[in-house]
Amino acid sequence: MLKNKKTVKIRGALLDWYDSEKRDLPWRQTRDPYSIWVSEIMLQQTQVQTVIPYYRRWMRAFPTLRRLAKAPEEKVLKLWEGLGYYSRARNLKKAAQKIQQDFNGVVPENYQDILSLPGIGKYTAGAILSIAHDQPLPVLDGNVKRVLARLFALKENGASGRSEKRLWQVAEDFLPDTRPGDFNQAVMELGATVCLPKNPMCPLCPLKKYCAAKKLGDPERFPPPKPRTPAKKIEVSAAVLQRGKKIFIQQRLHDGLMGGLWEFPGGKREKNETPEDCLVREIREELGIDIRISEKLMVIKHSYTRFRVTLHVFRVRLGTGRLKPTQCEQWQWVNHEELNSYTFPAANGKIVKYLTQNGRV
Ligand code: SF4
Structure with a gap:
């Protein structure tokens, strides 16, 4: 002192x-x-x-x-x-x-x-x-x-x-x-x-x-500026997977990034993949099923501190195969009114807002 x-x-x-x-x-x-x-x-x-x-x-x-x-x-x-x-x-x-x-x-x-x-x-x-x-x-x-x-x-x-x-x-x-x-x-x-x-x-x-x-x-x-690392850009596809009036959501693994939050299934686009191809591959890997894409719902851009996400969101239906989620803590089929009682990361939250405001599933 x-x-x-x-x-x-x-x-x-x-x-x-x-x-x-x-x-x-x-x-x-x-x-x-x-x-x-x-x-x-x-x-x-x-x-x-x-x-x-x-x-x-x-x-x-x-x-x-x-x-x-x-x-x-x-x-x-x-x-x-x-x-x-x-x-x-x-x-x-x-x-x-x-x-x-x-x-x-x-x-x-x-x-x-x-x-x-x-x-x-x-x-x-x-x-x-x-x-x-x-x-x-x-x-x-x-x-x-x-x-x-x-x-x-x-x-x-x-x-x-x-x-x-x-x-x-x-x-x-x-x-x-x-x-x-x-x-x-x-x-x-x-x-x-x-x-x-x-x-x-x-x-x-x-x-x-x-x-x-x-x-x-x-x-x-003062203080002199810190060197900046540019935010990484990532592209992601996500599925609003429907079965009748229910939508599929899953809880992210507890020990990963944003662990414990709920999300729509999907994942990162690989080089030379279209957003649609990415979604079909990701859902097959994550849920063990093939899907049918009905329509593209929206494109969401969201900035986190270290990365910027472009999220391609599709409405999809079950195709072939038996649903077997392997990369989540738990999963649920929910009505659109129930979506608000789960916690989603900010970018997924925009999908929830869209679905609850438009009331369409
Ligand atoms: S402490 Fe900050 S606000 Fe106060 S005189 Fe110095 S530079 Fe200005």
Whole structure:
């Protein structure tokens, strides 16, 4: 921890600003570690305004860890639907069960214990323990990295393990002994509301007197940009497979990408395949049957963080062979009204929306 006079002034200015300007957010009205944990997990990769209604619904459905530990996974995933990165929800539930079994139902206060829970890394452990129990542990997310890089004109962007380690060290040195939880939240709040990635609002900033990047005249240069990996493009065919008024859906394997979510069967197009050929092959491989394609329903384009999907959706009927799904946890024939009670990945969700709005199966 730094103790020089300037650092003490910076910390004081930041905490005073936080005390008067902090947003009134539902998870700031409690020191309950479970509530803080839920909010921190939801806020990873997601904007505050989006998180608020999800957080409220979640806390109404699972007000305690015990209720979460006992909840069916389908209900947990349904409440997370639209937030993406479903492993976060599954890990919350797994961690809640582990806490019931190994920690007498109480969120551990020991750093190593809390780190042993599924889905909790250094950032989340620091956030929960500092905010709920005022333990002097730093946090480092995108907002904190940006504020630190600008305040101290650092050339670090966290792109390498070494750079990340140095930023953690700066965050630790910057953290005061008193009110570390509020201090962590103050740095994050400044990054989220004032020290924005583009057009930081320096005239309104409580740290403007001390900020090295501002003095250099172009704060946006800090932190230096990370090299970008372009999103991979993939083409997929999917089947709305009908039998009478029922539609076939299957649950993805738990241990894969978007595990546990439901989907329409299909798969990735191979080189030189048409979307139709791809679908016939995939359904034969996945379900053991031949299909008859009735019509093309739509083409959906959807961007995930690391890839962009073009999804060709066909209405199909059973052809020959005996249905024998092999690459899913379970499967169902459902009416179109029932589709909304299952949780689908975002791109498949657009098919559900189409089917439920058009009421046609
Ligand atoms: S003065 Fe500007 S660049 Fe520096 S911390 Fe404040 S908002 Fe960010």
